[in-house]
Amino acid sequence: xxxxxxxxxxxxxxxxxxxxxxxxxxxxxxxxxxxxxxxxxxxxxxxxxxxxxxxxxxxxxxxxxxxxxxxxxxxxxxxxxxxxxxxxxxxxxxxxxxxxxxxxxxxxxxxxxxxxxxxxxxxxxxxxxxxxxxxxxxxxxxxxxxxxxxxxxxxxxxxxxxxxxxxxxxxxxxxxxxxxxxxxxxxxxxxxxxxxxxxxxxxxxxxxxxxxxxxxxxxxxxxxxxxxxxxxxxxxxxxxxxxxxxxxxxxxxxxxxxxxxxxxxxxxxxxxxxxxxxxxxxxxxxxxxxxxxxxxxxxxxxxxxxxxxxxxxxxxxxxxxxxxxxxxxxxxxxxxxxxxxxxxxxxxxxxxxxxxxxxxxxxxxxxxxxxxxxxxxxxxxxxxxxxxxxxx
Amino acid sequence: xxxxxxxxxxxxxxxxxxxxxxxxxxxxxxxxxxxxxxxxxxxxxxxxxxxxxxxxxxxxxxxxxxxxxxxxxxxxxxxxxxxxxxxxxxxxxxxxxxxxxxxxxxxxxxxxxxxxxxxxxxxxxxxxxxxxxxxxxxxxxxxxxxxxxxxxxxxxx
Amino acid sequence: xxxxxxxxxxxxxxxxxxxxxxxxxxxxxxxxxxxxxxxxxxxxxxxxxxxxxxxxxxxxxxxxxxxxxxxxxxxxxxxxxxxxxxxxxxxxxxxxxxxxxxxxxxxxxxxxxxxxxxxxxxxxxxxxxxxxxxxxxxxxxxxxxxxxxxxxxxxxxxxxxxxxxxxxxxxxxxxxxxxxxxxxxxxxxxxxxxxxxxxxxxxxxxxxxxxxxxxxxxxxxxxxxxxxxxxxxxxxxxxxxxxxxxxxxxxxxx
Numbered sequence: 001x002x003x004x005x006x007x008x009x010x011x012x013x014x015x016x017x018x019x020x021x022x023x024x025x026x027x028x029x030x031x032x033x034x035x036x037x038x039x040x041x042x043x044x045x046x047x048x049x050x051x052x053x054x055x056x057x058x059x060x061x062x063x064x065x066x067x068x069x070x071x072x073x074x075x076x077x078x079x080x081x082x083x084x085x086x087x088x089x090x091x092x093x094x095x096x097x098x099x100x101x102x103x104x105x106x107x108x109x110x111x112x113x114x115x116x117x118x119x120x121x122x123x124x125x126x127x128x129x130x131x132x133x134x135x136x137x138x139x140x141x142x143x144x145x146x147x148x149x150x151x152x153x154x155x156x157x158x159x160x161x162x163x164x165x166x167x168x169x170x171x172x173x174x175x176x177x178x179x180x181x182x183x184x185x186x187x188x189x190x191x192x193x194x195x196x197x198x199x200x201x202x203x204x205x206x207x208x209x210x211x212x213x214x215x216x217x218x219x220x221x222x223x224x225x226x227x228x229x230x231x232x233x234x235x236x237x238x239x240x241x242x243x244x245x246x247x248x249x250x251x252x253x254x255x256x257x258x259x260x261x262x263x264x265x266x267x268x269x270x271x272x273x274x275x276x277x278x279x280x281x282x283x284x285x286x287x288x289x290x291x292x293x294x295x296x297x298x299x300x301x302x303x304x305x306x307x308x309x310x311x312x313x314x315x316x317x318x319x320x321x322x323x324x325x326x327x328x329x330x331x332x333x334x335x336x337x338x339x340x341x342x343x344x345x346x347x348x349x350x351x352x353x354x355x356x357x358x359x360x361x362x363x364x365x366x367x368x369x370x371x372x373x374x375x376x377x378x379x380x381x382x383x384x385x386x387x388x389x390x391x392x
Numbered sequence: 393x394x395x396x397x398x399x400x401x402x403x404x405x406x407x408x409x410x411x412x413x414x415x416x417x418x419x420x421x422x423x424x425x426x427x428x429x430x431x432x433x434x435x436x437x438x439x440x441x442x443x444x445x446x447x448x449x450x451x452x453x454x455x456x457x458x459x460x461x462x463x464x465x466x467x468x469x470x471x472x473x474x475x476x477x478x479x480x481x482x483x484x485x486x487x488x489x490x491x492x493x494x495x496x497x498x499x500x501x502x503x504x505x506x507x508x509x510x511x512x513x514x515x516x517x518x519x520x521x522x523x524x525x526x527x528x529x530x531x532x533x534x535x536x537x538x539x540x541x542x543x544x545x546x547x548x549x
Numbered sequence: 550x551x552x553x554x555x556x557x558x559x560x561x562x563x564x565x566x567x568x569x570x571x572x573x574x575x576x577x578x579x580x581x582x583x584x585x586x587x588x589x590x591x592x593x594x595x596x597x598x599x600x601x602x603x604x605x606x607x608x609x610x611x612x613x614x615x616x617x618x619x620x621x622x623x624x625x626x627x628x629x630x631x632x633x634x635x636x637x638x639x640x641x642x643x644x645x646x647x648x649x650x651x652x653x654x655x656x657x658x659x660x661x662x663x664x665x666x667x668x669x670x671x672x673x674x675x676x677x678x679x680x681x682x683x684x685x686x687x688x689x690x691x692x693x694x695x696x697x698x699x700x701x702x703x704x705x706x707x708x709x710x711x712x713x714x715x716x717x718x719x720x721x722x723x724x725x726x727x728x729x730x731x732x733x734x735x736x737x738x739x740x741x742x743x744x745x746x747x748x749x750x751x752x753x754x755x756x757x758x759x760x761x762x763x764x765x766x767x768x769x770x771x772x773x774x775x776x777x778x779x780x781x782x783x784x785x786x787x788x789x790x791x792x793x794x795x796x797x798x799x800x801x802x803x
Contacts, residue, residue: 007649007675009721010619016712076710076730083690083709086420089433094713095689111405111609118401141408143401152400157402184787185683185719261645338721339803341649406623406730411657425707434694438704439584445740448611449749474755478603482610506658507601507755513625513662514599 006342015334015346018354020070022330023362025176025198026323027067030366032173033206034060035109035165039121040236042162047060048232055217056210057113062370063104070362071097073353093179104172108165113137115158117377119146135376142267173202180329187262188333192250199324200244205322207237208315215312217374229299234311238294244361245287265340273335273343278328284322290314316366399474449477458490462539469540470519479538480505500532557796582743585594587698588764589746590792591772592780593673595799597758600671607753611738618724620735621675622749623655628801629667643667647801652783672795672802672803673759675750676701676722676735677783680790684714684723693732694731699764699792700739705731764792 004013029199038056040046063329071080080099114121122144126135177195211233218225255263270278293314297307331346349355396403430436452475456463459476466472477483479498486493501523510520521527527534534544582652599624608614608621627648632640652659655671670757678701685701692708695701703714706733715723715732726733738748744763748754751759762771774796781798782791795802 007624007651010622010651010654011715011724012721014724016715061774073425074711076712076725077708080690080707080709082423082756083692083707086424087428087433087691089688089691090711091686094687094711106409141401141404143404145398145400147398150401153399153402179713183717184685185717264645296399335715338719339649341646354686388749426770428691431697432694433691435691435707438600438694438702438707439696439739441704441706442702442706442736442739447744447746449607449741449746449752451741452744473757475752477607478753478755482607485778506603507599509658509661511600511661512665513627513658513659515596518599530742539567 003345003347004342005344006337007339008337008342008344012334012337012387013344017330017334018074018346019327019331019348019356019359020354020362022323023070023359024067024325025173025202025330026174026205026326026367027362028173029198029202029322029326030206030209031060031064031067031104031109032169033203033208034063034210035169035206036203037207037210037233037236039162039169040168042159043166043340046232046236048228049236050381051226052233054116054377055214055374056206057109057116058373058377058379059210059213059366059370060206061109061113063366064101065369066362066366068101070359073362075356093175093182096175098123098158098382100168100172100175104165104168108161108168112142112158112161112165113377113379115154115161118154119151120377120381122146123165129321146381166368170199177325180333180335185338186333187260188266188336189329193247193250194329197244197247197251200247201322201325203240204237204244204318207233207240208318208322211237211311212315212319215308221380225308225382227307230311231307232315234294234297234307235317236254237318238291238298241291242288243291245291247271248283250285263339265336269332269336269343273345274328276333277324282321282324282328285317286324287289287318290317290321293317418523447484449480449483450484452476454487455483465537469537470542473541500538504532504536504538558669567615584697586765589699589742590678590764590775590794591675591737591751592760592762592774593793594758594760595670595672595794595795595797598623598671598673599756599758600655600659601755602655602658603753604750604759605654607749608735611654611741611749612736614733615727617695618727618733619654620722620733621654622651623659624649624651624672624674624802625655625662625669626660626799626801627660627664627667627669628673628799629664644801649803653746660749668799669709669800670797671800672773673694673750674720674722674783676737677720677789677791677793678735678737680792681788683717683719683787687717689712689713696739698743700737700742701734702736702739703732703734705729705733708732719784720791759766764765 025086034056037049038053040062041053043051062143075081084095084098088098118140121136123146125133125140125144128136174195177198180186180189181191181194211230214233215225215230255266290313293310296302297310304309334344335346336343351357410488425435425437427436427438428434449530455476462476466474481494481498483495486495505523508520508523510522513518532538596706601622604621605619605623612620614620615654628643629648631643634640650659659671678695680695680699682695682701685695688694689711690707690709692705693701693703693714705726710725710730710732712725712732715725718734723732723734725731738746738750741748747761748759752763760771762775763769764772764775766772775794778796780794780796782789782792782794783798
């Protein structure tokens with residue numbers, strides 16, 4: 001049997017959860033993380049990160065729109081997916097997906113963006129032409145009331161929405177962690193820590209993502225990067241990263257210490273099949289190195305240009321590290337046999353529905369959506385239509 | 393009441409939600425299969441559908457109801473508990489219409505070897521031989537009656 | 550809530566029609582078979598299994614199991630002595646690392662074993678039709694379930710093919726059908742046992758190593774066997790309520 005070492009149950013040899021299932025928690029993680037960054041300003045009054053507020057919301061929306069795609073593309077029968085809305089099984093964490101997704105999309109993200117942008121939407125519905133005018137008019141829901149009172153109401157309701165949005169964001173991404181963490185059959189996944197680790201690494205990735213996008217877009221707009229904003233964002237990223245790293249280390253140390261039935265098999269797997277993605281990418285380059293860089297920035301007074309480089313490098317490394325973590329969880333969990341006697345290989349295809357090209361496409365698609373959103377709903381008031389505002 | 397004048401847009405947004413929810417309820421009524429929930433959180437009709445799948449092995453009672461002569465030989469021999477289709481393959485089609493479907497006799501060189509080839513892995517008290525040495529290419533049924541294979545029990549042809 | 554008389558006049562006949570169709574679309578598999586009178590399981594008698602693979606082939610024939618996938622399979626274990634080095638050091642534990650093979654699921658039997666040292670035995674594996682099944686727990690839409698007579702089944706017209714159940718099964722007995730793209734697994738030959746037949750694998754087994762059992766039937770001899778002998782289930786620590794019972798199961802079996 002090609003690619004199999006030792007003994008695997010015959011039905012275990014093929015991996016059923018592909019790179020697309022790696023992408024899904026990564027994308028919802030970015031959504032949750034971006035939203036938490038936005039809530040820092042809105043709820044916790046961290047005024048320094050205000051320049052990223054609207055961008056964070058639009059980023060969250062762009063990624064959220066793409067989030068169901070890897071799931072639907074992976075299904076054997078994608079057109080049966082509405083069954084999750086009509087007959088959700090209350091004992092299945094996966095059944096939550098449809099409702100949590102809809103709730104988060106409509107009752108949190110879209111509502112908050114709409115409330116924050118409503119004044120501009122009404123103004124643009126009056127000043128633009130043609131199809132765009134129709135689009136804005138629809139977005140006003142027929143109400144052109146932008147009086148002081150109504151805007152104040154928007155502000156109050158928006159605050160409540162953001163407040164509710166924080167546990168909603170945790171639920172949106174936490175349930176994904178629970179999907180894995182509640183599977184007693186798989187010792188690599190089975191842990192109450194997994195949902196928590198997922199949430200904290202999601203926050204790291206989301207904050208890193210928005211920080212990088214802000215720096216890149218501002219540069220493309222030929223504007224000055226607000227260093228106070230970026231410094232504060234990076235600081236929050238640093239502290240959340242420390243919590244994330246501690247939790248991951250706790251899981252690791254706990255496993256090594258208890259050394260249960262699965263330990264030898266998992267340990268061997270990490271040292272061989274997952275060596276590059278776990279030890280090198282996730283832990284080394286993706287966590288320890290960015291933590292060191294961010295720590296240096298916190299303790300050493302560095303000039304602006306040096307800090308910018310540190311943030312870009314650590315942001316990119318963090319993004320790679322979190323993606324590697326998702327890979328190690330999803331793919332790693334299927335590489336070893338539940339008999340603990342063998343291993344298989346993941347043969348990722350290139351051009352099929354669940355192949356590498358599709359994965360790359362799905363990672364880039366949110367950036368396209370973000371570009372459209374930024375054009376429709378400009379995050380920065382000084383210029384009504386920013387120049388080519390693409391992502392990385 | 394004046395606060396509601398400035399909250400018109402919020403009511404419209406909520407209204408959209410409520411409308412969507414009602415549409416969902418209506419659609420759901422038509423889309424969810426009728427037998428869903430009958431025995432549990434699943435489509436009850438599935439049980440009947442799975443129960444109605446075609447049978448391929450007739451089962452030894454069916455064979456024995458016609459082939460009583462074979463049963464008489466078999467029931468006291470070493471293969472008493474080896475069911476007919478274990479060697480003869482799935483024969484429900486033959487049982488339904490014996491004249492139209494004639495079963496093909498299995499090739500003993502392959503069939504008998506599957507169980508009786510000697511291997512350190514098999515239970516020690518299980519009859520097993522090295523097929524090449526034991527028979528020298530002679531077909532098994534030359535000496536052994538497959539329906540009662542023990543030779544000293546008078547099972548030879 | 551208040552229903553007006555007019556609404557009731559519309560609702561009642563509609564409800565009656567709906568009830569008719571509910572009744573009509575769920576026939577019992579055969580007129581004499583009552584699901585509530587049965588609770589199915591299987592006994593697998595390890596010392597009797599000779600690894601002939603008849604069961605794997607019969608299952609494939611009966612249920613059109615696609616090649617490379619298995620509703621049942623047979624494993625061959627070889628548990629050798631505790632290995633000791635020249636210097637007297639025991640280097641591994643055969644109880645936790647036996648040699649296991651299952652060439653094509655044991656479908657064409659096994660290669661002849663030549664090493665006369667150690668203990669060999671064959672372990673047929675299948676869906677355990679767990680009473681507290683972790684696979685039915687995780688299905689997001691209710692496409693897999695345990696029937697009232699104790700058989701875990703998949704509704705293949707409803708299954709999305711998400712493979713969550715495949716991940717949740719501790720025994721590796723599920724797979725996604727390569728053509729139908731839905732979850733598939735042993736059905737305990739539901740279409741046979743509800744008609745008084747036994748499963749295809751039990752029918753084909755030449756040594757009686759596999760026997761169907763009805764845990765609600767006091768006259769079932771296998772039920773009697775289970776009550777009076779030492780039997781085990783696979784992975785008892787998972788508390789799945791597995792109903793595939795093993796007689797003579799070695800501690801090295803995973």
